[in-house]
Amino acid sequence: MITRKVRKWEKLPGKNTFCCDGRVMMARQKGIFYLTLFLIIGTCSLFFAFECPYLAVHLSPAIPVFAVLLFLFVMAMLLRTSFSDPGVLPRALPEEANFIEMEIEAANGNVPSGQRAPPRIRNVQINNQIVKLKYCYTCKIFRPPRASHCSICDNCVDRFDHHCPWVGNCVGKRNYRYFYLFTLTLSLLTIYIFAFNIVHVVMRSVDQGFLNTLKETPGELTVLEVLVCFFTLWSMVGLTGFHTYLISLNQTTNEDIKGSWSGKNRGQNPYSHKNIIKNCCEVLCGPTYPSVLDRRGLMQEDSPAAANSEGPCSFDNPVAQTTKTTAPLIPNEHTPDDVKLSIAAEKSSGPKDDQPPAAMLPPLASPETDAETSI
Amino acid sequence: MATEFHNLQDMQHTASLVTKVFIQRDYSEGTVCRFQTKFPAELDNRIERALLEQTVKTLNSYYVEAEKVGGQSYLEGCLACATAYIVFLCMETRYEKVLKKISGYIQEQNEKIYAPRGLLLTDPIERGMRVLEISVFEDRGSSGSSPSSSMSSCSTAR
Numbered sequence: 001m002i003t004r005k006v007r008k009w010e011k012l013p014g015k016n017t018f019c020c021d022g023r024v025m026m027a028r029q030k031g032i033f034y035l036t037l038f039l040i041i042g043t044c045s046l047f048f049a050f051e052c053p054y055l056a057v058h059l060s061p062a063i064p065v066f067a068v069l070l071f072l073f074v075m076a077m078l079l080r081t082s083f084s085d086p087g088v089l090p091r092a093l094p095e096e097a098n099f100i101e102m103e104i105e106a107a108n109g110n111v112p113s114g115q116r117a118p119p120r121i122r123n124v125q126i127n128n129q130i131v132k133l134k135y136c137y138t139c140k141i142f143r144p145p146r147a148s149h150c151s152i153c154d155n156c157v158d159r160f161d162h163h164c165p166w167v168g169n170c171v172g173k174r175n176y177r178y179f180y181l182f183t184l185t186l187s188l189l190t191i192y193i194f195a196f197n198i199v200h201v202v203m204r205s206v207d208q209g210f211l212n213t214l215k216e217t218p219g220e221l222t223v224l225e226v227l228v229c230f231f232t233l234w235s236m237v238g239l240t241g242f243h244t245y246l247i248s249l250n251q252t253t254n255e256d257i258k259g260s261w262s263g264k265n266r267g268q269n270p271y272s273h274k275n276i277i278k279n280c281c282e283v284l285c286g287p288t289y290p291s292v293l294d295r296r297g298l299m300q301e302d303s304p305a306a307a308n309s310e311g312p313c314s315f316d317n318p319v320a321q322t323t324k325t326t327a328p329l330i331p332n333e334h335t336p337d338d339v340k341l342s343i344a345a346e347k348s349s350g351p352k353d354d355q356p357p358a359a360m361l362p363p364l365a366s367p368e369t370d371a372e373t374s375i
Numbered sequence: 376m377a378t379e380f381h382n383l384q385d386m387q388h389t390a391s392l393v394t395k396v397f398i399q400r401d402y403s404e405g406t407v408c409r410f411q412t413k414f415p416a417e418l419d420n421r422i423e424r425a426l427l428e429q430t431v432k433t434l435n436s437y438y439v440e441a442e443k444v445g446g447q448s449y450l451e452g453c454l455a456c457a458t459a460y461i462v463f464l465c466m467e468t469r470y471e472k473v474l475k476k477i478s479g480y481i482q483e484q485n486e487k488i489y490a491p492r493g494l495l496l497t498d499p500i501e502r503g504m505r506v507l508e509i510s511v512f513e514d515r516g517s518s519g520s521s522p523s524s525s526m527s528s529c530s531t532a533r
Contacts, residue, residue, distance in 0.1 A: 076459035090503040095395045124402040131402070141505060145406055159406070181456070271405060285452035287442050288468045292503045 003302050009295040013091055014155040022295035024083040026168045027153050033082060033168030040078070040186070043228050044071045046221050047193050051200045058203060063196060070189045077182035078167060085291040086172030087158035089139065089147060097140035104135075127270035146271065148254055162253040171253075174291065177284050180243050187236040194229035197222050250279040390493065390512035398431065398507040408438040410499070410507050421511065422492050430484055430496070431507065434477065441473035474500060 009022035017026050026033070044067070052064035092100065108118055120135030122142050133142045136149050139156045143149070148160035150170050159173035171179045201222055204213040214223065246256060250272040255261060261269040273279055396418060401411040412431050414424045451469060455462050481498050489496055489509075497508040 073459050076461070080460055089505065092505075093502075096397055096502070096506060096508070099395065099397050126402055126405050133402075144400065144505070145402055178460070281449065282444050285449045286444050287448050287470050288451070288455075288463070290468075290470055290474060290500070292500055294501070 003300045005298045006301045007295065008293075008297045008299050011299065011301070012293065012295070014088070015153050016088075016155070018295065019083075025085050025088075025293075025295065026082055027163070027165075027170070029152070029165065030168045032165040036078070036166045039228065039232070040071075040074065043193065043225055044189075046225055047197070050221050051197060051225075054200060054204070055196060059199070067189075067192060067196075070185060070192060074182065074185045074189050077178050077185060080178040081164075081171070081175045081182050082167045082169050084169075084175045084178070085293055085295070086170040087160075087174040087289065088153075088170075088172075088291075088293050089141065089144070089156040089158055090293055091138070091156075092140040100135075100140065100142065129268055129270040131270065146252060146255070159252060160254050174289050180240075180247065180284070183236055183240045183243060187233070187240045190229050190233045190236055194226060194233060197226045197229065201226075247280055247283045248276040250283065393511045393513050396509045396511060398509065400505060407442055408499075408504055409435050415509075417511065418494070418509065421494060422489070426488055430488070433480065434499075434507070437473055437477045437480070441470045 007022050009018045009025075012018075015028050017028055017030070018024065019026070047067065048064065052067065055063045104120055120142075122133040122135075123130050124133060124145070125131070126145060131145050133145065135142050136156050138149060138154065141156065143156055144158060146159045147156050149156045150160065150163050152163050153170055155170070157170050157172040159176065161171040161176055161179075163170045164179065167179065167182070169175070201210075201213055214220065243253075246253065249261075249269065251261060251269060255269075261272075273282065394417065396415045398410050398413075398415065401409045403409075410431050412428050412435075414427060418427065447469060477500075478498055481496050485496055493512040495510040495512065497510065499505070499507050502508055
Protein backbone atom coordinates (compact mmCIF):
# COMPACT_ATOMS: atom_id res chain seq x y z
CA MET A 1 0.00 0.00 0.00
CA ILE A 2 1.43 3.31 -1.02
CA THR A 3 0.03 6.18 0.97
CA ARG A 4 1.32 9.67 0.75
CA LYS A 5 0.36 12.83 2.49
CA VAL A 6 -1.13 15.43 0.21
CA ARG A 7 -2.59 18.82 0.87
CA LYS A 8 -6.35 18.94 0.60
CA TRP A 9 -6.28 21.57 -2.14
CA GLU A 10 -4.81 19.02 -4.53
CA LYS A 11 -7.97 16.97 -4.25
CA LEU A 12 -10.55 19.74 -4.31
CA PRO A 13 -13.07 19.45 -7.13
CA GLY A 14 -13.92 22.52 -9.12
CA LYS A 15 -11.98 24.46 -11.71
CA ASN A 16 -9.71 26.56 -9.55
CA THR A 17 -5.98 26.92 -9.73
CA PHE A 18 -3.95 26.96 -6.55
CA CYS A 19 -0.54 28.46 -5.97
CA CYS A 20 1.94 28.66 -3.13
CA ASP A 21 0.93 25.25 -1.86
CA GLY A 22 -2.73 26.14 -1.45
CA ARG A 23 -2.35 29.64 -0.06
CA VAL A 24 -3.51 31.29 -3.27
CA MET A 25 -6.78 30.37 -4.97
CA MET A 26 -7.88 31.72 -8.36
CA ALA A 27 -9.96 30.85 -11.37
CA ARG A 28 -8.42 29.01 -14.29
CA GLN A 29 -8.47 31.82 -16.85
CA LYS A 30 -6.04 34.45 -15.63
CA GLY A 31 -5.30 36.29 -18.86
CA ILE A 32 -7.45 39.31 -18.15
CA PHE A 33 -6.10 39.47 -14.60
CA TYR A 34 -2.59 39.81 -16.04
CA LEU A 35 -3.90 42.58 -18.28
CA THR A 36 -5.30 44.38 -15.23
CA LEU A 37 -1.94 44.08 -13.49
CA PHE A 38 -0.13 45.31 -16.57
CA LEU A 39 -2.37 48.34 -17.00
CA ILE A 40 -2.18 49.41 -13.37
CA ILE A 41 1.53 48.78 -12.86
CA GLY A 42 2.44 50.12 -16.31
CA THR A 43 0.51 53.36 -16.01
CA CYS A 44 1.70 53.99 -12.46
CA SER A 45 5.32 53.26 -13.38
CA LEU A 46 5.17 55.80 -16.19
CA PHE A 47 3.61 58.32 -13.80
CA PHE A 48 6.28 57.78 -11.15
CA ALA A 49 9.11 57.84 -13.67
CA PHE A 50 8.14 60.83 -15.80
CA GLU A 51 5.62 63.09 -14.14
CA CYS A 52 6.44 62.74 -10.47
CA PRO A 53 9.96 64.21 -10.55
CA TYR A 54 8.64 67.36 -12.24
CA LEU A 55 5.62 67.65 -9.96
CA ALA A 56 7.64 66.98 -6.82
CA VAL A 57 10.01 69.79 -7.68
CA HIS A 58 7.56 72.31 -9.06
CA LEU A 59 4.54 71.64 -6.85
CA SER A 60 5.01 69.46 -3.80
CA PRO A 61 6.79 66.23 -2.85
CA ALA A 62 3.61 65.08 -1.17
CA ILE A 63 2.09 64.36 -4.57
CA PRO A 64 4.21 61.32 -5.45
CA VAL A 65 4.14 60.13 -1.84
CA PHE A 66 0.36 60.04 -1.80
CA ALA A 67 0.34 58.40 -5.23
CA VAL A 68 2.64 55.65 -3.97
CA LEU A 69 0.43 54.99 -0.94
CA LEU A 70 -2.66 54.88 -3.10
CA PHE A 71 -0.96 52.56 -5.60
CA LEU A 72 0.14 50.17 -2.85
CA PHE A 73 -3.36 50.11 -1.40
CA VAL A 74 -4.87 49.37 -4.83
CA MET A 75 -2.43 46.51 -5.39
CA ALA A 76 -3.09 45.09 -1.92
CA MET A 77 -6.84 45.12 -2.52
CA LEU A 78 -6.49 43.62 -5.99
CA LEU A 79 -4.28 40.80 -4.80
CA ARG A 80 -6.49 40.16 -1.80
CA THR A 81 -9.57 39.92 -4.03
CA SER A 82 -7.85 37.72 -6.58
CA PHE A 83 -6.03 35.36 -4.28
CA SER A 84 -8.55 34.68 -1.55
CA ASP A 85 -11.31 32.12 -1.31
CA PRO A 86 -14.51 33.98 -2.26
CA GLY A 87 -16.61 31.80 0.04
CA VAL A 88 -16.68 28.50 -1.79
CA LEU A 89 -19.01 25.91 -0.28
CA PRO A 90 -17.45 22.46 -0.24
CA ARG A 91 -19.40 19.73 -1.99
CA ALA A 92 -21.43 17.30 0.04
CA LEU A 93 -19.71 14.08 1.02
CA PRO A 94 -21.47 10.88 -0.09
CA GLU A 95 -23.25 10.31 3.21
CA GLU A 96 -24.65 13.82 3.29
CA ALA A 97 -25.62 13.61 -0.40
CA ASN A 98 -27.43 10.32 0.21
CA PHE A 99 -29.18 11.74 3.27
CA ILE A 100 -30.48 14.67 1.22
CA GLU A 101 -31.53 12.35 -1.62
CA MET A 102 -33.52 10.24 0.81
CA GLU A 103 -35.18 13.33 2.27
CA ILE A 104 -36.12 14.52 -1.23
CA GLU A 105 -37.53 11.13 -2.17
CA ALA A 106 -39.49 11.00 1.04
CA ALA A 107 -40.89 14.45 0.38
CA ASN A 108 -41.77 13.75 -3.26
CA GLY A 109 -43.26 10.32 -2.70
CA ASN A 110 -43.50 7.87 -5.57
CA VAL A 111 -43.17 9.53 -8.94
CA PRO A 112 -44.69 7.33 -11.65
CA SER A 113 -42.14 6.36 -14.28
CA GLY A 114 -42.28 8.55 -17.37
CA GLN A 115 -43.30 11.58 -15.33
CA ARG A 116 -40.85 14.33 -14.58
CA ALA A 117 -39.79 14.54 -10.97
CA PRO A 118 -40.75 17.82 -9.31
CA PRO A 119 -37.94 20.42 -9.13
CA ARG A 120 -35.86 20.16 -6.02
CA ILE A 121 -36.73 23.25 -4.05
CA ARG A 122 -36.88 23.97 -0.35
CA ASN A 123 -38.83 26.93 0.96
CA VAL A 124 -37.61 28.84 3.97
CA GLN A 125 -39.06 31.89 5.56
CA ILE A 126 -36.64 34.71 6.24
CA ASN A 127 -37.99 37.87 7.83
CA ASN A 128 -41.52 37.12 6.65
CA GLN A 129 -40.40 36.51 3.10
CA ILE A 130 -40.49 33.09 1.44
CA VAL A 131 -37.11 32.32 -0.10
CA LYS A 132 -36.62 29.31 -2.37
CA LEU A 133 -33.47 27.26 -1.91
CA LYS A 134 -32.49 25.45 -5.07
CA TYR A 135 -30.71 22.10 -5.17
CA CYS A 136 -27.29 22.08 -6.82
CA TYR A 137 -26.79 18.88 -8.83
CA THR A 138 -23.05 19.38 -9.02
CA CYS A 139 -22.38 20.03 -5.37
CA LYS A 140 -25.26 17.85 -4.14
CA ILE A 141 -26.50 20.42 -1.66
CA PHE A 142 -29.41 22.74 -1.23
CA ARG A 143 -27.77 26.09 -1.73
CA PRO A 144 -27.96 28.43 1.25
CA PRO A 145 -29.80 31.71 0.64
CA ARG A 146 -27.82 34.07 -1.61
CA ALA A 147 -25.43 31.34 -2.67
CA SER A 148 -25.05 30.53 -6.35
CA HIS A 149 -23.10 28.11 -8.50
CA CYS A 150 -20.40 29.68 -10.63
CA SER A 151 -20.10 27.67 -13.81
CA ILE A 152 -16.68 29.12 -14.61
CA CYS A 153 -15.15 27.96 -11.35
CA ASP A 154 -17.59 25.07 -10.95
CA ASN A 155 -18.20 25.86 -7.28
CA CYS A 156 -21.13 27.03 -5.20
CA VAL A 157 -20.13 30.36 -3.69
CA ASP A 158 -21.78 31.88 -0.64
CA ARG A 159 -23.31 35.34 -1.20
CA PHE A 160 -22.29 35.07 -4.83
CA ASP A 161 -21.92 38.47 -6.43
CA HIS A 162 -20.39 37.76 -9.84
CA HIS A 163 -17.37 36.18 -11.47
CA CYS A 164 -14.95 38.94 -12.33
CA PRO A 165 -12.44 38.10 -15.08
CA TRP A 166 -10.51 41.32 -14.34
CA VAL A 167 -9.53 39.98 -10.94
CA GLY A 168 -9.47 36.38 -12.11
CA ASN A 169 -11.75 35.12 -9.35
CA CYS A 170 -15.35 34.98 -8.16
CA VAL A 171 -16.55 37.78 -5.92
CA GLY A 172 -18.46 36.38 -2.97
CA LYS A 173 -19.00 36.73 0.73
CA ARG A 174 -15.37 36.59 1.78
CA ASN A 175 -13.82 38.97 -0.73
CA TYR A 176 -16.61 41.38 -1.63
CA ARG A 177 -15.35 44.16 0.60
CA TYR A 178 -11.84 43.87 -0.89
CA PHE A 179 -13.33 44.02 -4.37
CA TYR A 180 -15.34 47.11 -3.47
CA LEU A 181 -12.33 48.83 -1.93
CA PHE A 182 -10.32 47.89 -5.03
CA THR A 183 -12.83 49.56 -7.35
CA LEU A 184 -13.09 52.58 -5.07
CA THR A 185 -9.37 53.16 -4.65
CA LEU A 186 -8.63 52.40 -8.28
CA SER A 187 -11.16 55.08 -9.23
CA LEU A 188 -9.40 57.50 -6.90
CA LEU A 189 -5.99 56.54 -8.26
CA THR A 190 -7.18 56.95 -11.84
CA ILE A 191 -8.69 60.36 -11.09
CA TYR A 192 -5.51 61.36 -9.25
CA ILE A 193 -3.16 60.36 -12.08
CA PHE A 194 -5.49 61.87 -14.68
CA ALA A 195 -5.68 65.17 -12.82
CA PHE A 196 -1.95 65.49 -12.19
CA ASN A 197 -1.12 64.54 -15.75
CA ILE A 198 -3.32 67.41 -16.90
CA VAL A 199 -1.60 69.68 -14.39
CA HIS A 200 1.78 68.50 -15.66
CA VAL A 201 0.90 69.21 -19.28
CA VAL A 202 -0.53 72.62 -18.38
CA MET A 203 2.50 73.61 -16.34
CA ARG A 204 4.94 72.52 -19.05
CA SER A 205 2.84 74.27 -21.70
CA VAL A 206 3.07 77.49 -19.72
CA ASP A 207 6.87 77.11 -19.79
CA GLN A 208 7.47 75.99 -23.34
CA GLY A 209 4.25 75.97 -25.29
CA PHE A 210 1.69 73.23 -25.78
CA LEU A 211 3.02 71.71 -29.01
CA ASN A 212 6.60 71.55 -27.72
CA THR A 213 5.36 69.77 -24.61
CA LEU A 214 3.69 67.10 -26.67
CA LYS A 215 6.73 66.55 -28.87
CA GLU A 216 9.17 65.88 -26.03
CA THR A 217 9.39 62.48 -24.37
CA PRO A 218 7.54 63.06 -21.12
CA GLY A 219 4.76 64.75 -23.05
CA GLU A 220 3.96 61.75 -25.26
CA LEU A 221 3.81 59.40 -22.36
CA THR A 222 1.64 61.81 -20.45
CA VAL A 223 -0.83 61.77 -23.31
CA LEU A 224 -0.81 57.96 -23.29
CA GLU A 225 -1.46 57.90 -19.57
CA VAL A 226 -4.23 60.44 -19.91
CA LEU A 227 -5.93 58.28 -22.51
CA VAL A 228 -5.67 55.11 -20.41
CA CYS A 229 -6.92 56.96 -17.35
CA PHE A 230 -9.78 58.56 -19.25
CA PHE A 231 -11.24 55.27 -20.39
CA THR A 232 -10.54 53.50 -17.12
CA LEU A 233 -12.08 56.34 -15.16
CA TRP A 234 -15.53 56.09 -16.64
CA SER A 235 -15.82 52.35 -16.17
CA MET A 236 -14.32 52.34 -12.66
CA VAL A 237 -16.35 55.27 -11.36
CA GLY A 238 -19.47 53.73 -12.84
CA LEU A 239 -18.71 50.35 -11.32
CA THR A 240 -17.96 51.87 -7.91
CA GLY A 241 -21.19 53.83 -8.04
CA PHE A 242 -23.12 50.69 -8.95
CA HIS A 243 -21.65 48.69 -6.11
CA THR A 244 -22.20 51.54 -3.65
CA TYR A 245 -25.86 51.41 -4.67
CA LEU A 246 -25.95 47.63 -4.19
CA ILE A 247 -24.28 47.83 -0.79
CA SER A 248 -26.71 50.49 0.43
CA LEU A 249 -29.54 48.11 -0.44
CA ASN A 250 -27.68 44.98 0.72
CA GLN A 251 -28.09 43.28 -2.65
CA THR A 252 -25.70 41.27 -4.76
CA THR A 253 -25.04 41.83 -8.46
CA ASN A 254 -26.58 38.41 -9.07
CA GLU A 255 -29.82 39.37 -7.35
CA ASP A 256 -29.87 42.68 -9.18
CA ILE A 257 -29.45 41.02 -12.57
CA LYS A 258 -32.12 38.46 -11.83
CA GLY A 259 -34.41 41.18 -10.54
CA SER A 260 -35.06 39.27 -7.34
CA TRP A 261 -35.85 42.31 -5.23
CA SER A 262 -36.95 44.83 -7.84
CA GLY A 263 -40.08 45.49 -9.82
CA LYS A 264 -43.04 43.89 -8.13
CA ASN A 265 -40.76 42.57 -5.36
CA ARG A 266 -39.35 45.97 -4.57
CA GLY A 267 -38.82 46.67 -0.90
CA GLN A 268 -39.04 43.02 0.05
CA ASN A 269 -35.35 42.18 0.34
CA PRO A 270 -35.28 40.15 3.57
CA TYR A 271 -31.54 40.68 4.03
CA SER A 272 -31.73 44.47 4.04
CA HIS A 273 -31.86 46.33 7.34
CA LYS A 274 -33.92 49.06 5.61
CA ASN A 275 -31.25 51.52 6.73
CA ILE A 276 -28.44 52.56 4.40
CA ILE A 277 -25.86 53.03 7.16
CA LYS A 278 -26.62 49.64 8.68
CA ASN A 279 -26.43 47.93 5.31
CA CYS A 280 -23.09 49.55 4.52
CA CYS A 281 -21.71 48.68 7.93
CA GLU A 282 -22.75 45.06 7.63
CA VAL A 283 -21.16 44.58 4.24
CA LEU A 284 -17.99 46.59 4.77
CA CYS A 285 -17.36 46.30 8.50
CA GLY A 286 -18.96 42.96 9.21
CA PRO A 287 -17.08 39.98 10.58
CA THR A 288 -14.33 38.46 8.47
CA TYR A 289 -15.63 35.05 7.58
CA PRO A 290 -13.10 32.23 7.61
CA SER A 291 -12.63 29.92 4.67
CA VAL A 292 -14.45 26.64 5.10
CA LEU A 293 -12.24 25.00 2.50
CA ASP A 294 -9.34 23.59 4.41
CA ARG A 295 -6.90 24.02 1.55
CA ARG A 296 -3.69 23.41 3.41
CA GLY A 297 -4.83 20.55 5.62
CA LEU A 298 -3.10 17.24 5.12
CA MET A 299 -4.78 14.05 4.10
CA GLN A 300 -3.81 10.53 3.14
CA GLU A 301 -3.96 9.54 -0.45
CA ASP A 302 -3.96 5.92 -1.49
CA SER A 303 -2.95 4.81 -4.93
CA PRO A 304 -5.89 3.44 -6.96
CA ALA A 305 -4.67 -0.16 -7.00
CA ALA A 306 -4.58 -0.18 -3.24
CA ALA A 307 -8.08 1.28 -3.00
CA ASN A 308 -9.76 -1.74 -4.56
CA SER A 309 -7.90 -4.37 -2.61
CA GLU A 310 -8.09 -2.60 0.73
CA GLY A 311 -11.84 -2.51 0.84
CA PRO A 312 -13.77 -0.06 2.98
CA CYS A 313 -10.95 1.42 4.98
CA SER A 314 -9.04 2.75 1.99
CA PHE A 315 -10.99 6.00 2.11
CA ASP A 316 -9.82 6.80 5.56
CA ASN A 317 -10.41 10.47 5.22
CA PRO A 318 -13.86 11.73 4.31
CA VAL A 319 -12.39 14.57 2.25
CA ALA A 320 -10.82 12.05 -0.11
CA GLN A 321 -14.30 11.23 -1.26
CA THR A 322 -15.08 14.74 -2.41
CA THR A 323 -13.66 13.98 -5.82
CA LYS A 324 -16.28 11.27 -6.22
CA THR A 325 -19.28 13.36 -5.33
CA THR A 326 -20.00 14.54 -8.85
CA ALA A 327 -21.45 11.08 -9.49
CA PRO A 328 -21.79 9.34 -6.15
CA LEU A 329 -24.07 6.58 -7.36
CA ILE A 330 -22.03 5.62 -10.41
CA PRO A 331 -19.26 3.18 -9.58
CA ASN A 332 -15.93 3.67 -11.21
CA GLU A 333 -12.54 2.03 -10.93
CA HIS A 334 -11.95 3.81 -7.60
CA THR A 335 -15.07 2.54 -5.87
CA PRO A 336 -14.41 -0.23 -3.36
CA ASP A 337 -15.99 -3.54 -4.29
CA ASP A 338 -18.48 -3.74 -1.46
CA VAL A 339 -19.76 -0.22 -2.16
CA LYS A 340 -20.17 -1.29 -5.79
CA LEU A 341 -22.33 -4.17 -4.59
CA SER A 342 -24.52 -1.90 -2.52
CA ILE A 343 -24.84 0.49 -5.45
CA ALA A 344 -25.83 -2.40 -7.71
CA ALA A 345 -28.44 -3.41 -5.17
CA GLU A 346 -29.79 0.12 -5.05
CA LYS A 347 -29.83 0.41 -8.83
CA SER A 348 -31.94 -2.69 -9.25
CA SER A 349 -34.64 -1.12 -7.11
CA GLY A 350 -34.73 1.86 -9.48
CA PRO A 351 -33.40 4.97 -7.75
CA LYS A 352 -32.71 8.26 -9.44
CA ASP A 353 -29.27 8.88 -10.79
CA ASP A 354 -27.61 12.14 -11.78
CA GLN A 355 -27.63 11.70 -15.52
CA PRO A 356 -31.26 10.59 -16.14
CA PRO A 357 -32.84 13.58 -14.36
CA ALA A 358 -30.71 15.94 -16.44
CA ALA A 359 -31.87 14.24 -19.60
CA MET A 360 -35.50 14.12 -18.54
CA LEU A 361 -35.78 17.68 -17.34
CA PRO A 362 -36.18 20.55 -19.79
CA PRO A 363 -33.15 22.83 -20.24
CA LEU A 364 -34.43 25.46 -17.79
CA ALA A 365 -34.29 23.03 -14.93
CA SER A 366 -31.02 21.40 -15.96
CA PRO A 367 -28.30 21.14 -13.36
CA GLU A 368 -25.62 23.25 -14.99
CA THR A 369 -26.95 26.66 -15.83
CA ASP A 370 -24.87 29.77 -15.57
CA ALA A 371 -24.92 31.48 -12.21
CA GLU A 372 -28.19 30.16 -10.87
CA THR A 373 -29.44 32.02 -7.87
CA SER A 374 -31.31 30.90 -4.87
CA ILE A 375 -34.33 32.84 -6.12
CA MET B 376 -28.89 -0.28 26.27
CA ALA B 377 -25.71 0.48 28.17
CA THR B 378 -22.79 1.01 25.84
CA GLU B 379 -19.27 0.18 26.72
CA PHE B 380 -17.26 2.94 25.15
CA HIS B 381 -14.74 4.36 27.51
CA ASN B 382 -13.35 7.10 25.36
CA LEU B 383 -13.36 8.52 21.85
CA GLN B 384 -10.40 6.50 20.62
CA ASP B 385 -11.94 3.28 21.89
CA MET B 386 -15.10 3.99 19.95
CA GLN B 387 -13.40 5.03 16.75
CA HIS B 388 -11.16 2.01 16.58
CA THR B 389 -13.49 -0.71 17.68
CA ALA B 390 -17.00 0.35 16.73
CA SER B 391 -18.43 0.39 13.24
CA LEU B 392 -20.47 3.19 11.84
CA VAL B 393 -24.18 2.56 11.54
CA THR B 394 -25.36 5.81 10.03
CA LYS B 395 -24.86 9.55 10.04
CA VAL B 396 -27.49 12.04 11.03
CA PHE B 397 -27.32 15.59 9.70
CA ILE B 398 -28.75 18.57 11.52
CA GLN B 399 -29.44 21.21 8.89
CA ARG B 400 -29.04 24.95 9.00
CA ASP B 401 -31.89 27.10 10.21
CA TYR B 402 -32.26 30.05 7.82
CA SER B 403 -35.31 31.60 9.46
CA GLU B 404 -33.21 34.48 10.78
CA GLY B 405 -31.32 35.12 7.58
CA THR B 406 -27.90 34.00 6.49
CA VAL B 407 -26.50 34.01 10.03
CA CYS B 408 -25.04 30.64 10.99
CA ARG B 409 -27.64 28.78 13.04
CA PHE B 410 -28.59 25.14 13.31
CA GLN B 411 -32.06 23.68 13.71
CA THR B 412 -32.94 22.57 17.21
CA LYS B 413 -35.44 20.03 15.90
CA PHE B 414 -34.56 16.63 17.33
CA PRO B 415 -33.81 14.00 14.65
CA ALA B 416 -35.94 10.89 14.96
CA GLU B 417 -33.00 8.56 14.37
CA LEU B 418 -31.47 9.55 17.69
CA ASP B 419 -34.62 8.89 19.70
CA ASN B 420 -33.25 6.05 21.76
CA ARG B 421 -29.61 7.11 21.74
CA ILE B 422 -29.58 10.41 23.54
CA GLU B 423 -31.89 12.61 25.60
CA ARG B 424 -33.53 15.46 23.71
CA ALA B 425 -32.52 18.06 26.25
CA LEU B 426 -28.83 17.28 25.93
CA LEU B 427 -28.71 17.59 22.15
CA GLU B 428 -30.85 20.70 22.26
CA GLN B 429 -28.49 22.25 24.78
CA THR B 430 -25.49 21.47 22.59
CA VAL B 431 -27.08 22.97 19.50
CA LYS B 432 -28.25 26.06 21.39
CA THR B 433 -24.78 26.65 22.80
CA LEU B 434 -23.25 26.26 19.34
CA ASN B 435 -25.77 28.72 17.94
CA SER B 436 -24.89 31.24 20.62
CA TYR B 437 -21.18 30.87 19.77
CA TYR B 438 -21.93 31.60 16.11
CA VAL B 439 -24.02 34.62 17.05
CA GLU B 440 -21.08 35.91 19.05
CA ALA B 441 -18.71 35.34 16.13
CA GLU B 442 -20.92 37.05 13.56
CA LYS B 443 -22.08 39.95 15.70
CA VAL B 444 -21.90 43.23 13.80
CA GLY B 445 -21.11 45.72 16.51
CA GLY B 446 -18.47 47.93 18.02
CA GLN B 447 -15.70 45.38 18.06
CA SER B 448 -16.23 44.23 14.50
CA TYR B 449 -16.25 47.86 13.28
CA LEU B 450 -13.01 48.54 15.09
CA GLU B 451 -11.43 45.42 13.68
CA GLY B 452 -12.67 46.26 10.19
CA CYS B 453 -11.49 49.88 10.23
CA LEU B 454 -8.10 49.03 11.71
CA ALA B 455 -7.59 46.29 9.17
CA CYS B 456 -8.65 48.56 6.31
CA ALA B 457 -6.25 51.27 7.42
CA THR B 458 -3.39 48.79 7.21
CA ALA B 459 -4.60 47.40 3.84
CA TYR B 460 -5.58 44.19 5.67
CA ILE B 461 -1.95 43.29 6.21
CA VAL B 462 -2.66 43.13 9.94
CA PHE B 463 -4.64 39.94 9.30
CA LEU B 464 -1.40 38.19 8.47
CA CYS B 465 -0.29 38.51 12.08
CA MET B 466 -3.52 38.88 14.01
CA GLU B 467 -6.23 36.33 14.59
CA THR B 468 -9.70 37.64 13.78
CA ARG B 469 -12.52 37.45 16.27
CA TYR B 470 -14.28 34.84 14.18
CA GLU B 471 -11.24 32.59 14.21
CA LYS B 472 -10.97 32.94 17.99
CA VAL B 473 -14.59 31.90 18.40
CA LEU B 474 -14.09 28.98 16.01
CA LYS B 475 -11.31 27.71 18.26
CA LYS B 476 -13.65 27.95 21.22
CA ILE B 477 -16.29 26.02 19.29
CA SER B 478 -13.81 23.33 18.39
CA GLY B 479 -12.85 22.94 22.05
CA TYR B 480 -16.49 22.85 23.07
CA ILE B 481 -17.34 20.12 20.57
CA GLN B 482 -14.36 18.07 21.68
CA GLU B 483 -15.46 18.40 25.29
CA GLN B 484 -19.06 17.50 24.48
CA ASN B 485 -17.92 14.46 22.52
CA GLU B 486 -15.81 13.22 25.39
CA LYS B 487 -18.34 13.83 28.11
CA ILE B 488 -21.73 13.21 26.54
CA TYR B 489 -21.66 11.79 23.05
CA ALA B 490 -18.92 9.18 23.04
CA PRO B 491 -20.37 7.30 26.03
CA ARG B 492 -23.57 7.01 24.01
CA GLY B 493 -21.86 5.83 20.85
CA LEU B 494 -22.26 9.12 19.01
CA LEU B 495 -19.77 11.58 17.57
CA LEU B 496 -20.25 15.21 16.63
CA THR B 497 -18.29 16.63 13.73
CA ASP B 498 -17.38 20.30 13.85
CA PRO B 499 -19.59 22.08 11.28
CA ILE B 500 -16.59 23.92 9.83
CA GLU B 501 -15.38 20.60 8.46
CA ARG B 502 -18.62 20.27 6.53
CA GLY B 503 -18.64 23.80 5.16
CA MET B 504 -20.85 25.13 8.00
CA ARG B 505 -23.76 23.47 6.22
CA VAL B 506 -24.66 20.69 8.61
CA LEU B 507 -23.92 19.41 12.08
CA GLU B 508 -22.98 15.81 11.40
CA ILE B 509 -23.62 13.23 14.09
CA SER B 510 -22.06 9.84 13.46
CA VAL B 511 -24.00 7.02 15.03
CA PHE B 512 -21.87 4.06 15.98
CA GLU B 513 -23.04 0.58 16.65
CA ASP B 514 -24.58 0.10 20.05
CA ARG B 515 -22.31 -2.64 21.35
CA GLY B 516 -24.32 -3.19 24.47
CA SER B 517 -27.37 -4.40 22.58
CA SER B 518 -26.05 -5.89 19.35
CA GLY B 519 -24.65 -9.37 18.74
CA SER B 520 -21.13 -10.55 18.06
CA SER B 521 -19.43 -9.14 14.99
CA PRO B 522 -20.02 -5.65 13.65
CA SER B 523 -22.12 -6.15 10.57
CA SER B 524 -23.77 -3.02 9.33
CA SER B 525 -25.13 -2.41 5.89
CA MET B 526 -23.14 0.80 5.50
CA SER B 527 -19.67 -0.48 5.15
CA SER B 528 -17.94 2.86 4.78
CA CYS B 529 -15.43 3.61 7.47
CA SER B 530 -15.00 7.09 8.79
CA THR B 531 -12.65 9.02 11.01
CA ALA B 532 -13.75 12.02 12.95
CA ARG B 533 -10.56 14.01 12.46
